[in-house]
Amino acid sequence: MTTKVIDLRSDTVTLPNTEMREAMYRAEVGDDVFGEDPTVNRLESDAAVLVGKEAALFVPSGTMGNLAAVLTHTARGHAVILDSEAHIFYYEAGGSCLVGGVQLWPVSGLHSPEGLLNFKKALRPENLHFAPAKLLCLENTHNRGGGTILKPEAQNAFFEAARKSGLSVHLDGARIFHAAIALNCPVTDLTRSCDSVMFCLSKGLGAPAGSILAGSASFIQAARRYRKLLGGGMRQAGMLAAAGLIALKHIPHLSEDHRRALRLAQGLSGLPGLKVSPFPPPTNIIIINIENTGLSSPEFVSSLQSYGVKAIAFGENLVRMVTHRDISDSDIDWTLKAVEGLCTKILKQQ
Ligand SMILES: Cc1ncc(COP(=O)(O)O)c(C=O)c1O
CATH class of the missing domain: 3.40.640.10 (Type I PLP-dependent aspartate aminotransferase-like (Major domain))
Structure with a gap:
Protein backbone atom coordinates (compact mmCIF):
# COMPACT_ATOMS: atom_id res chain seq x y z
CA MET A 1 0.00 0.00 0.00
CA HIS A 250 -0.62 27.39 -20.77
CA ILE A 251 -1.50 26.40 -24.36
CA PRO A 252 2.12 26.12 -25.64
CA HIS A 253 2.99 23.80 -22.72
CA LEU A 254 0.50 21.13 -23.86
CA SER A 255 3.34 19.66 -25.90
CA GLU A 256 4.84 18.53 -22.56
CA ASP A 257 1.71 16.48 -21.87
CA HIS A 258 2.03 14.90 -25.32
CA ARG A 259 5.70 14.09 -24.75
CA ARG A 260 4.88 12.43 -21.41
CA ALA A 261 1.93 10.54 -22.94
CA LEU A 262 4.29 9.12 -25.56
CA ARG A 263 6.82 8.03 -22.94
CA LEU A 264 4.10 6.45 -20.84
CA ALA A 265 2.62 4.66 -23.86
CA GLN A 266 6.05 3.35 -24.93
CA GLY A 267 6.67 1.97 -21.44
CA LEU A 268 3.21 0.42 -21.15
CA SER A 269 3.46 -1.24 -24.56
CA GLY A 270 6.46 -3.22 -23.36
CA LEU A 271 4.57 -4.72 -20.41
CA PRO A 272 3.04 -8.22 -20.53
CA GLY A 273 -0.67 -8.32 -21.35
CA LEU A 274 -0.99 -4.67 -22.38
CA LYS A 275 -1.62 -3.13 -25.76
CA VAL A 276 -1.82 0.61 -26.34
CA SER A 277 -4.03 1.69 -29.22
CA PRO A 278 -3.79 4.07 -30.97
CA PHE A 279 -0.02 3.89 -30.77
CA PRO A 280 1.75 6.22 -30.61
CA PRO A 281 -0.87 8.30 -28.78
CA PRO A 282 -1.62 11.32 -30.98
CA THR A 283 -2.04 13.68 -28.01
CA ASN A 284 -2.47 13.28 -24.24
CA ILE A 285 -4.95 10.38 -24.06
CA ILE A 286 -3.76 6.78 -23.80
CA ILE A 287 -6.11 3.84 -24.29
CA ILE A 288 -4.81 0.51 -22.99
CA ASN A 289 -6.32 -2.81 -23.96
CA ILE A 290 -5.91 -5.04 -20.89
CA GLU A 291 -7.80 -8.10 -22.21
CA ASN A 292 -4.73 -10.34 -22.06
CA THR A 293 -4.24 -9.72 -18.33
CA GLY A 294 -7.43 -11.69 -17.66
CA LEU A 295 -8.78 -8.86 -15.50
CA SER A 296 -11.84 -6.77 -16.32
CA SER A 297 -11.15 -3.06 -16.69
CA PRO A 298 -12.79 -2.15 -13.34
CA GLU A 299 -10.68 -4.90 -11.66
CA PHE A 300 -7.51 -3.62 -13.33
CA VAL A 301 -8.26 -0.03 -12.31
CA SER A 302 -9.00 -0.92 -8.71
CA SER A 303 -5.86 -3.11 -8.42
CA LEU A 304 -3.76 -0.32 -9.90
CA GLN A 305 -5.10 2.12 -7.35
CA SER A 306 -3.47 0.09 -4.57
CA TYR A 307 -0.15 0.87 -6.31
CA GLY A 308 -0.94 4.59 -6.09
CA VAL A 309 -2.09 5.17 -9.67
CA LYS A 310 -5.58 6.20 -10.69
CA ALA A 311 -6.84 5.41 -14.20
CA ILE A 312 -10.34 5.03 -15.57
CA ALA A 313 -12.22 2.02 -16.95
CA PHE A 314 -13.16 3.00 -20.49
CA GLY A 315 -15.02 0.00 -21.86
CA GLU A 316 -15.06 -3.78 -21.46
CA ASN A 317 -11.31 -4.30 -21.85
CA LEU A 318 -10.12 -0.74 -22.02
CA VAL A 319 -8.44 1.52 -19.50
CA ARG A 320 -7.76 5.23 -20.13
CA MET A 321 -4.89 7.33 -18.80
CA VAL A 322 -4.58 11.05 -19.53
CA THR A 323 -1.50 13.19 -18.98
CA HIS A 324 -1.95 16.77 -17.78
CA ARG A 325 -0.13 19.69 -16.24
CA ASP A 326 -0.01 18.13 -12.75
CA ILE A 327 1.84 15.06 -14.04
CA SER A 328 5.64 15.23 -14.01
CA ASP A 329 8.34 13.07 -15.60
CA SER A 330 8.90 11.30 -12.28
CA ASP A 331 5.15 10.58 -12.06
CA ILE A 332 5.47 8.79 -15.41
CA ASP A 333 8.40 6.72 -14.06
CA TRP A 334 6.39 5.90 -10.94
CA THR A 335 3.34 4.93 -13.01
CA LEU A 336 5.37 2.60 -15.22
CA LYS A 337 6.85 0.89 -12.15
CA ALA A 338 3.39 0.55 -10.61
CA VAL A 339 1.83 -0.96 -13.75
CA GLU A 340 4.83 -3.27 -14.17
CA GLY A 341 4.39 -4.41 -10.57
CA LEU A 342 0.73 -5.14 -11.15
CA CYS A 343 1.32 -6.97 -14.45
CA THR A 344 4.08 -9.11 -12.91
CA LYS A 345 1.80 -10.04 -10.01
CA ILE A 346 -1.04 -10.97 -12.39
CA LEU A 347 1.36 -13.08 -14.47
CA LYS A 348 2.54 -14.97 -11.37
CA GLN A 349 -1.06 -15.79 -10.43
CA GLN A 350 -1.88 -17.17 -13.90
C1 LIG B 1 -14.62 15.91 -26.01
C2 LIG B 1 -15.32 16.45 -24.81
N1 LIG B 1 -16.34 17.30 -24.98
C3 LIG B 1 -17.00 17.83 -23.96
C4 LIG B 1 -16.65 17.54 -22.66
C5 LIG B 1 -17.46 18.09 -21.53
O1 LIG B 1 -16.79 18.99 -20.73
P1 LIG B 1 -17.25 19.21 -19.21
O2 LIG B 1 -16.74 18.07 -18.43
O3 LIG B 1 -16.60 20.52 -18.86
O4 LIG B 1 -18.73 19.32 -19.20
C6 LIG B 1 -15.59 16.66 -22.43
C7 LIG B 1 -15.19 16.30 -21.05
O5 LIG B 1 -14.37 15.47 -20.80
C8 LIG B 1 -14.91 16.10 -23.53
O6 LIG B 1 -13.90 15.23 -23.37
Whole structure:
Protein backbone atom coordinates (compact mmCIF):
# COMPACT_ATOMS: atom_id res chain seq x y z
CA MET A 1 0.00 0.00 0.00
CA THR A 2 1.19 3.52 -0.77
CA THR A 3 0.05 7.03 0.10
CA LYS A 4 1.36 8.66 -3.09
CA VAL A 5 -1.41 9.08 -5.67
CA ILE A 6 -0.86 9.80 -9.35
CA ASP A 7 -4.13 10.76 -10.91
CA LEU A 8 -4.29 9.91 -14.60
CA ARG A 9 -8.07 9.52 -14.78
CA SER A 10 -8.54 12.75 -16.72
CA ASP A 11 -6.99 16.11 -17.49
CA THR A 12 -9.89 17.65 -15.56
CA VAL A 13 -8.27 16.76 -12.22
CA THR A 14 -5.66 19.56 -12.31
CA LEU A 15 -5.65 21.96 -9.39
CA PRO A 16 -5.45 25.73 -9.92
CA ASN A 17 -1.86 26.86 -9.41
CA THR A 18 -0.68 29.82 -7.34
CA GLU A 19 -0.69 32.22 -10.31
CA MET A 20 -4.31 31.30 -11.00
CA ARG A 21 -5.40 31.59 -7.39
CA GLU A 22 -3.78 35.02 -7.13
CA ALA A 23 -5.45 36.16 -10.34
CA MET A 24 -8.79 34.91 -9.03
CA TYR A 25 -8.27 36.81 -5.77
CA ARG A 26 -7.44 40.05 -7.57
CA ALA A 27 -10.03 39.72 -10.36
CA GLU A 28 -12.08 42.79 -11.16
CA VAL A 29 -15.68 41.59 -11.13
CA GLY A 30 -19.22 42.75 -11.86
CA ASP A 31 -22.58 41.18 -12.69
CA ASP A 32 -21.94 39.16 -15.83
CA VAL A 33 -25.66 38.57 -16.50
CA PHE A 34 -25.83 42.37 -17.00
CA GLY A 35 -22.64 42.10 -19.12
CA GLU A 36 -20.76 44.07 -16.46
CA ASP A 37 -17.96 41.72 -15.46
CA PRO A 38 -14.79 43.19 -17.00
CA THR A 39 -12.77 39.99 -16.51
CA VAL A 40 -15.39 37.81 -18.21
CA ASN A 41 -15.66 40.36 -21.01
CA ARG A 42 -11.89 40.27 -21.49
CA LEU A 43 -11.77 36.48 -21.51
CA GLU A 44 -14.63 36.34 -24.03
CA SER A 45 -13.00 38.83 -26.39
CA ASP A 46 -9.51 37.24 -26.07
CA ALA A 47 -10.99 33.79 -26.67
CA ALA A 48 -12.95 34.93 -29.73
CA VAL A 49 -9.79 36.38 -31.29
CA LEU A 50 -7.82 33.25 -30.40
CA VAL A 51 -10.14 30.95 -32.36
CA GLY A 52 -10.87 33.45 -35.14
CA LYS A 53 -14.51 34.12 -34.34
CA GLU A 54 -16.52 37.34 -33.92
CA ALA A 55 -17.70 36.61 -30.41
CA ALA A 56 -17.45 34.17 -27.52
CA LEU A 57 -19.40 33.18 -24.45
CA PHE A 58 -17.99 31.97 -21.13
CA VAL A 59 -19.93 28.93 -19.90
CA PRO A 60 -19.50 26.85 -16.73
CA SER A 61 -18.71 23.59 -18.54
CA GLY A 62 -18.05 21.98 -21.88
CA THR A 63 -21.34 20.14 -21.60
CA MET A 64 -23.23 23.41 -21.28
CA GLY A 65 -21.27 24.92 -24.17
CA ASN A 66 -22.14 22.00 -26.43
CA LEU A 67 -25.79 22.04 -25.37
CA ALA A 68 -26.11 25.81 -25.90
CA ALA A 69 -24.60 25.29 -29.36
CA VAL A 70 -27.05 22.51 -30.26
CA LEU A 71 -29.97 24.62 -29.01
CA THR A 72 -28.82 27.63 -31.00
CA HIS A 73 -28.26 25.73 -34.25
CA THR A 74 -31.42 23.61 -34.18
CA ALA A 75 -35.14 23.50 -33.32
CA ARG A 76 -37.23 20.67 -31.85
CA GLY A 77 -37.56 17.77 -34.25
CA HIS A 78 -34.31 18.39 -36.08
CA ALA A 79 -31.61 15.73 -36.38
CA VAL A 80 -27.99 16.20 -35.34
CA ILE A 81 -25.39 13.99 -37.01
CA LEU A 82 -22.40 13.02 -34.90
CA ASP A 83 -20.01 10.14 -34.21
CA SER A 84 -21.47 7.20 -32.28
CA GLU A 85 -18.61 7.66 -29.75
CA ALA A 86 -18.94 11.46 -29.59
CA HIS A 87 -18.89 13.02 -26.15
CA ILE A 88 -22.20 14.80 -26.90
CA PHE A 89 -23.81 11.43 -27.65
CA TYR A 90 -22.04 9.31 -25.07
CA TYR A 91 -21.47 11.42 -21.98
CA GLU A 92 -23.73 14.46 -21.89
CA ALA A 93 -26.73 12.91 -20.17
CA GLY A 94 -28.89 13.06 -23.27
CA GLY A 95 -29.27 16.83 -22.78
CA SER A 96 -29.68 17.60 -26.49
CA CYS A 97 -32.65 15.23 -26.66
CA LEU A 98 -34.16 16.16 -23.31
CA VAL A 99 -33.76 19.93 -23.49
CA GLY A 100 -33.45 20.51 -27.23
CA GLY A 101 -35.93 17.89 -28.46
CA VAL A 102 -33.54 16.92 -31.25
CA GLN A 103 -32.80 13.46 -32.57
CA LEU A 104 -29.14 12.57 -32.21
CA TRP A 105 -28.16 10.58 -35.28
CA PRO A 106 -24.99 8.65 -34.46
CA VAL A 107 -22.74 7.55 -37.31
CA SER A 108 -19.97 5.05 -36.64
CA GLY A 109 -16.44 5.87 -37.70
CA LEU A 110 -17.16 9.55 -38.40
CA HIS A 111 -13.60 10.36 -37.31
CA SER A 112 -12.04 7.45 -39.21
CA PRO A 113 -10.58 7.67 -42.75
CA GLU A 114 -14.02 6.57 -44.04
CA GLY A 115 -15.72 9.27 -41.97
CA LEU A 116 -16.66 11.58 -44.79
CA LEU A 117 -18.16 8.73 -46.78
CA ASN A 118 -20.09 7.55 -43.71
CA PHE A 119 -21.37 11.10 -43.15
CA LYS A 120 -22.55 11.40 -46.75
CA LYS A 121 -24.31 8.02 -46.47
CA ALA A 122 -26.07 9.20 -43.30
CA LEU A 123 -27.54 12.22 -45.10
CA ARG A 124 -31.04 11.43 -46.26
CA PRO A 125 -33.22 13.16 -48.83
CA GLU A 126 -35.99 15.42 -47.67
CA ASN A 127 -38.91 13.16 -46.85
CA LEU A 128 -41.76 13.51 -44.39
CA HIS A 129 -40.62 10.33 -42.61
CA PHE A 130 -37.26 11.76 -41.64
CA ALA A 131 -36.21 14.27 -39.00
CA PRO A 132 -34.40 16.92 -41.08
CA ALA A 133 -30.67 17.03 -40.31
CA LYS A 134 -29.58 20.56 -39.45
CA LEU A 135 -26.29 20.12 -37.64
CA LEU A 136 -23.10 18.11 -37.87
CA CYS A 137 -20.99 17.87 -34.69
CA LEU A 138 -17.32 16.97 -34.96
CA GLU A 139 -14.98 16.34 -32.01
CA ASN A 140 -11.31 17.33 -32.15
CA THR A 141 -9.43 15.80 -30.45
CA HIS A 142 -11.66 12.75 -30.18
CA ASN A 143 -11.80 11.61 -26.58
CA ARG A 144 -13.12 8.05 -26.98
CA GLY A 145 -10.98 7.67 -30.06
CA GLY A 146 -7.90 8.04 -27.83
CA GLY A 147 -7.15 11.73 -28.38
CA THR A 148 -7.09 11.34 -32.15
CA ILE A 149 -6.87 14.38 -34.36
CA LEU A 150 -8.88 15.48 -37.36
CA LYS A 151 -6.51 17.41 -39.62
CA PRO A 152 -7.63 20.74 -41.11
CA GLU A 153 -8.04 19.17 -44.59
CA ALA A 154 -10.28 16.42 -43.20
CA GLN A 155 -12.32 18.89 -41.17
CA ASN A 156 -12.71 21.21 -44.15
CA ALA A 157 -13.98 18.38 -46.32
CA PHE A 158 -16.70 17.77 -43.70
CA PHE A 159 -17.52 21.47 -43.55
CA GLU A 160 -17.91 21.65 -47.32
CA ALA A 161 -20.11 18.55 -47.49
CA ALA A 162 -22.24 19.75 -44.56
CA ARG A 163 -22.76 23.20 -46.07
CA LYS A 164 -23.77 21.72 -49.43
CA SER A 165 -26.54 19.85 -47.61
CA GLY A 166 -27.66 22.88 -45.58
CA LEU A 167 -26.14 21.73 -42.26
CA SER A 168 -24.28 23.94 -39.82
CA VAL A 169 -21.16 22.56 -38.15
CA HIS A 170 -20.37 22.67 -34.44
CA LEU A 171 -16.91 21.64 -33.32
CA ASP A 172 -16.62 20.05 -29.89
CA GLY A 173 -13.09 21.29 -29.38
CA ALA A 174 -12.83 20.49 -25.68
CA ARG A 175 -9.16 19.76 -26.48
CA ILE A 176 -8.76 21.73 -29.71
CA PHE A 177 -5.46 23.25 -28.55
CA HIS A 178 -4.04 19.76 -28.07
CA ALA A 179 -4.83 19.14 -31.75
CA ALA A 180 -3.28 22.42 -32.89
CA ILE A 181 -0.14 21.89 -30.80
CA ALA A 182 0.29 18.31 -32.03
CA LEU A 183 -0.18 19.42 -35.65
CA ASN A 184 2.02 22.45 -35.09
CA CYS A 185 -0.55 24.68 -36.80
CA PRO A 186 -2.46 27.78 -35.70
CA VAL A 187 -5.66 26.76 -33.91
CA THR A 188 -7.57 28.94 -36.40
CA ASP A 189 -6.72 26.39 -39.12
CA LEU A 190 -9.05 24.08 -37.19
CA THR A 191 -11.68 26.56 -36.03
CA ARG A 192 -12.04 29.14 -38.79
CA SER A 193 -14.47 27.22 -40.99
CA CYS A 194 -16.85 25.78 -38.42
CA ASP A 195 -19.98 27.72 -37.43
CA SER A 196 -19.29 27.31 -33.73
CA VAL A 197 -16.59 25.87 -31.52
CA MET A 198 -16.51 24.97 -27.85
CA PHE A 199 -13.22 24.58 -26.00
CA CYS A 200 -12.51 23.81 -22.36
CA LEU A 201 -10.37 25.86 -20.01
CA SER A 202 -10.63 23.18 -17.33
CA LYS A 203 -8.97 20.32 -19.24
CA GLY A 204 -5.25 20.33 -19.74
CA LEU A 205 -5.16 24.12 -19.46
CA GLY A 206 -5.72 23.83 -15.73
CA ALA A 207 -8.59 26.22 -14.87
CA PRO A 208 -10.85 25.04 -12.06
CA ALA A 209 -13.96 25.44 -14.25
CA GLY A 210 -15.22 26.97 -17.45
CA SER A 211 -15.40 26.59 -21.19
CA ILE A 212 -15.80 28.91 -24.15
CA LEU A 213 -18.37 28.78 -26.93
CA ALA A 214 -17.40 30.91 -29.94
CA GLY A 215 -19.09 31.82 -33.21
CA SER A 216 -20.59 34.74 -35.09
CA ALA A 217 -21.88 37.72 -33.10
CA SER A 218 -25.52 36.81 -33.82
CA PHE A 219 -24.91 33.15 -32.91
CA ILE A 220 -23.36 34.11 -29.57
CA GLN A 221 -26.17 36.58 -28.83
CA ALA A 222 -28.68 33.74 -29.24
CA ALA A 223 -26.48 31.28 -27.30
CA ARG A 224 -26.27 33.78 -24.42
CA ARG A 225 -30.02 33.46 -23.92
CA TYR A 226 -29.72 29.66 -23.87
CA ARG A 227 -26.91 29.89 -21.32
CA LYS A 228 -29.32 31.83 -19.10
CA LEU A 229 -32.08 29.29 -19.74
CA LEU A 230 -29.73 26.48 -18.72
CA GLY A 231 -28.83 28.22 -15.46
CA GLY A 232 -25.38 29.28 -16.63
CA GLY A 233 -25.69 33.01 -15.89
CA MET A 234 -23.06 33.23 -13.17
CA ARG A 235 -23.00 36.87 -11.90
CA GLN A 236 -19.48 37.69 -10.56
CA ALA A 237 -17.95 35.01 -12.76
CA GLY A 238 -14.80 37.09 -13.25
CA MET A 239 -13.28 35.08 -10.39
CA LEU A 240 -13.38 32.04 -12.69
CA ALA A 241 -12.65 33.96 -15.89
CA ALA A 242 -9.43 35.25 -14.29
CA ALA A 243 -8.28 31.64 -13.94
CA GLY A 244 -9.36 31.08 -17.55
CA LEU A 245 -7.13 33.92 -18.76
CA ILE A 246 -4.15 32.32 -17.01
CA ALA A 247 -5.14 28.95 -18.47
CA LEU A 248 -4.83 30.35 -22.02
CA LYS A 249 -1.18 31.11 -21.33
CA HIS A 250 -0.62 27.39 -20.77
CA ILE A 251 -1.50 26.40 -24.36
CA PRO A 252 2.12 26.12 -25.64
CA HIS A 253 2.99 23.80 -22.72
CA LEU A 254 0.50 21.13 -23.86
CA SER A 255 3.34 19.66 -25.90
CA GLU A 256 4.84 18.53 -22.56
CA ASP A 257 1.71 16.48 -21.87
CA HIS A 258 2.03 14.90 -25.32
CA ARG A 259 5.70 14.09 -24.75
CA ARG A 260 4.88 12.43 -21.41
CA ALA A 261 1.93 10.54 -22.94
CA LEU A 262 4.29 9.12 -25.56
CA ARG A 263 6.82 8.03 -22.94
CA LEU A 264 4.10 6.45 -20.84
CA ALA A 265 2.62 4.66 -23.86
CA GLN A 266 6.05 3.35 -24.93
CA GLY A 267 6.67 1.97 -21.44
CA LEU A 268 3.21 0.42 -21.15
CA SER A 269 3.46 -1.24 -24.56
CA GLY A 270 6.46 -3.22 -23.36
CA LEU A 271 4.57 -4.72 -20.41
CA PRO A 272 3.04 -8.22 -20.53
CA GLY A 273 -0.67 -8.32 -21.35
CA LEU A 274 -0.99 -4.67 -22.38
CA LYS A 275 -1.62 -3.13 -25.76
CA VAL A 276 -1.82 0.61 -26.34
CA SER A 277 -4.03 1.69 -29.22
CA PRO A 278 -3.79 4.07 -30.97
CA PHE A 279 -0.02 3.89 -30.77
CA PRO A 280 1.75 6.22 -30.61
CA PRO A 281 -0.87 8.30 -28.78
CA PRO A 282 -1.62 11.32 -30.98
CA THR A 283 -2.04 13.68 -28.01
CA ASN A 284 -2.47 13.28 -24.24
CA ILE A 285 -4.95 10.38 -24.06
CA ILE A 286 -3.76 6.78 -23.80
CA ILE A 287 -6.11 3.84 -24.29
CA ILE A 288 -4.81 0.51 -22.99
CA ASN A 289 -6.32 -2.81 -23.96
CA ILE A 290 -5.91 -5.04 -20.89
CA GLU A 291 -7.80 -8.10 -22.21
CA ASN A 292 -4.73 -10.34 -22.06
CA THR A 293 -4.24 -9.72 -18.33
CA GLY A 294 -7.43 -11.69 -17.66
CA LEU A 295 -8.78 -8.86 -15.50
CA SER A 296 -11.84 -6.77 -16.32
CA SER A 297 -11.15 -3.06 -16.69
CA PRO A 298 -12.79 -2.15 -13.34
CA GLU A 299 -10.68 -4.90 -11.66
CA PHE A 300 -7.51 -3.62 -13.33
CA VAL A 301 -8.26 -0.03 -12.31
CA SER A 302 -9.00 -0.92 -8.71
CA SER A 303 -5.86 -3.11 -8.42
CA LEU A 304 -3.76 -0.32 -9.90
CA GLN A 305 -5.10 2.12 -7.35
CA SER A 306 -3.47 0.09 -4.57
CA TYR A 307 -0.15 0.87 -6.31
CA GLY A 308 -0.94 4.59 -6.09
CA VAL A 309 -2.09 5.17 -9.67
CA LYS A 310 -5.58 6.20 -10.69
CA ALA A 311 -6.84 5.41 -14.20
CA ILE A 312 -10.34 5.03 -15.57
CA ALA A 313 -12.22 2.02 -16.95
CA PHE A 314 -13.16 3.00 -20.49
CA GLY A 315 -15.02 0.00 -21.86
CA GLU A 316 -15.06 -3.78 -21.46
CA ASN A 317 -11.31 -4.30 -21.85
CA LEU A 318 -10.12 -0.74 -22.02
CA VAL A 319 -8.44 1.52 -19.50
CA ARG A 320 -7.76 5.23 -20.13
CA MET A 321 -4.89 7.33 -18.80
CA VAL A 322 -4.58 11.05 -19.53
CA THR A 323 -1.50 13.19 -18.98
CA HIS A 324 -1.95 16.77 -17.78
CA ARG A 325 -0.13 19.69 -16.24
CA ASP A 326 -0.01 18.13 -12.75
CA ILE A 327 1.84 15.06 -14.04
CA SER A 328 5.64 15.23 -14.01
CA ASP A 329 8.34 13.07 -15.60
CA SER A 330 8.90 11.30 -12.28
CA ASP A 331 5.15 10.58 -12.06
CA ILE A 332 5.47 8.79 -15.41
CA ASP A 333 8.40 6.72 -14.06
CA TRP A 334 6.39 5.90 -10.94
CA THR A 335 3.34 4.93 -13.01
CA LEU A 336 5.37 2.60 -15.22
CA LYS A 337 6.85 0.89 -12.15
CA ALA A 338 3.39 0.55 -10.61
CA VAL A 339 1.83 -0.96 -13.75
CA GLU A 340 4.83 -3.27 -14.17
CA GLY A 341 4.39 -4.41 -10.57
CA LEU A 342 0.73 -5.14 -11.15
CA CYS A 343 1.32 -6.97 -14.45
CA THR A 344 4.08 -9.11 -12.91
CA LYS A 345 1.80 -10.04 -10.01
CA ILE A 346 -1.04 -10.97 -12.39
CA LEU A 347 1.36 -13.08 -14.47
CA LYS A 348 2.54 -14.97 -11.37
CA GLN A 349 -1.06 -15.79 -10.43
CA GLN A 350 -1.88 -17.17 -13.90
C1 LIG B 1 -14.62 15.91 -26.01
C2 LIG B 1 -15.32 16.45 -24.81
N1 LIG B 1 -16.34 17.30 -24.98
C3 LIG B 1 -17.00 17.83 -23.96
C4 LIG B 1 -16.65 17.54 -22.66
C5 LIG B 1 -17.46 18.09 -21.53
O1 LIG B 1 -16.79 18.99 -20.73
P1 LIG B 1 -17.25 19.21 -19.21
O2 LIG B 1 -16.74 18.07 -18.43
O3 LIG B 1 -16.60 20.52 -18.86
O4 LIG B 1 -18.73 19.32 -19.20
C6 LIG B 1 -15.59 16.66 -22.43
C7 LIG B 1 -15.19 16.30 -21.05
O5 LIG B 1 -14.37 15.47 -20.80
C8 LIG B 1 -14.91 16.10 -23.53
O6 LIG B 1 -13.90 15.23 -23.37
